[in-house]
Amino acid sequence: MAVRHFLTLLDFTPQELLAVLARAIELKKMRVDGVIYEPFRGKVLGMIFEKSSTRTRVSFEAGMAQFGGSAIFLSPRDTQLGRGEPIEDSARVISRMVDIVMIRTFAHDTIERFAAYSRVPVINGLTDDHHPCQILADLQTFIEHRGQLQGKTFAWVGDGNNMCNSYIHAAHQLGFQLRIACPYGFEPDPTLLEEYKHCATLVKTAEDAVAGAHLIATDVWTSMGQEAEQSIRKRRFSTYQVNPRLMDLAAPDALFMHCLPAHRGEEISEDMLDDPRAVVWDEAENRLHAQKALMEFLLSH
Numbered sequence: 001m002a003v004r005h006f007l008t009l010l011d012f013t014p015q016e017l018l019a020v021l022a023r024a025i026e027l028k029k030m031r032v033d034g035v036i037y038e039p040f041r042g043k044v045l046g047m048i049f050e051k052s053s054t055r056t057r058v059s060f061e062a063g064m065a066q067f068g069g070s071a072i073f074l075s076p077r078d079t080q081l082g083r084g085e086p087i088e089d090s091a092r093v094i095s096r097m098v099d100i101v102m103i104r105t106f107a108h109d110t111i112e113r114f115a116a117y118s119r120v121p122v123i124n125g126l127t128d129d130h131h132p133c134q135i136l137a138d139l140q141t142f143i144e145h146r147g148q149l150q151g152k153t154f155a156w157v158g159d160g161n162n163m164c165n166s167y168i169h170a171a172h173q174l175g176f177q178l179r180i181a182c183p184y185g186f187e188p189d190p191t192l193l194e195e196y197k198h199c200a201t202l203v204k205t206a207e208d209a210v211a212g213a214h215l216i217a218t219d220v221w222t223s224m225g226q227e228a229e230q231s232i233r234k235r236r237f238s239t240y241q242v243n244p245r246l247m248d249l250a251a252p253d254a255l256f257m258h259c260l261p262a263h264r265g266e267e268i269s270e271d272m273l274d275d276p277r278a279v280v281w282d283e284a285e286n287r288l289h290a291q292k293a294l295m296e297f298l299l300s301h
């Protein structure tokens with residue numbers, strides 16, 4: 001049987017995604033109830049981080065420990081990856097020693113090349129193009145608070161970045177509509193928008209995107225690797241801030257999500273995370289449960 005990977009949300013069927021989300025909710029309850037469940041005894045997760053992380057690292061490492069396994073943190077600074085060892089060679093070596101691999105890197109192509117040479121499942125912990133693990137946590141959070149995804153309208157406000165791309169895939173896979181508002185020049189790739197025009201629509205303003213929407217999501221204006229563009233981005237994105245006044249245009253039971261880290265005073269107002277519509281702490285916690293469900297799925301298929 002071919003090894004399964006999770007590089008984008010398209011690697012799973014809609015049924016598989018829903019099963020992982022349901023399992024995540026179950027695993028969360030088991031943890032609250034104090035159930036010890038260690039299906040991964042003796043199993044090792046290799047975690048390659050070429051970019052910084054708090055949530056992704058802690059959730060994968062804690063999740064693996066809770067499952068009775070262990071995790072190894074690898075950074076280019078102190079592995080041969082940083083000294084130019086080809087990704088294909090690294091994949092062949094690392095995947096002979098560990099049971100599952102998570103990678104956070106820059107070019108999406110890097111993780112695809114690693115996966116092509118890996119004997120074990122590879123999980124995308126964020127690339128320049130996609131952040132599917134974060135979307136699993138977001139979807140779990142929405143389901144927990146509001147129930148089914150199908151038929152809902154979600155709004156993406158801000159940068160047409162890796163998170164936005166993964167939201168487009170999620171809309172396609174799970175049957176919701178996504179309205180996207182980005183400053184001119186910062187939209188998602190036009191070919192992606194064309195391919196998913198049945199579920200993702202580009203609109204002009206943040207107000208157009210959020211009108212009547214059930215979920216409003218945003219992200220930093222400057223992603224990792226774009227630091228040189230920070231000041232221009234701050235100017236170009238200034239009318240794309242999510243704040244309680246913008247949220248008032250959404251559906252009365254709308255939720256607000258942000259993958260974090262957040263920049264108060266930029267993509268969100270100082271008070272946005274204290275608004276009762278914000279569910280960002282549940283969203284962050286759900287990285288743990290969603291990824292445990294994901295790893296369990298990958299190691300049993």
Ligand code: CP
Binds near residue numbers: 053055259
């Ligand atoms: N949301 C997210 O992926 O956070 P980290 O960068 O802290 O992992």
Ligand code: NVA
Binds near residue numbers: 126163260
């Ligand atoms: N779009 C952000 C997400 C951080 C979790 C980035 O890529 O830096």
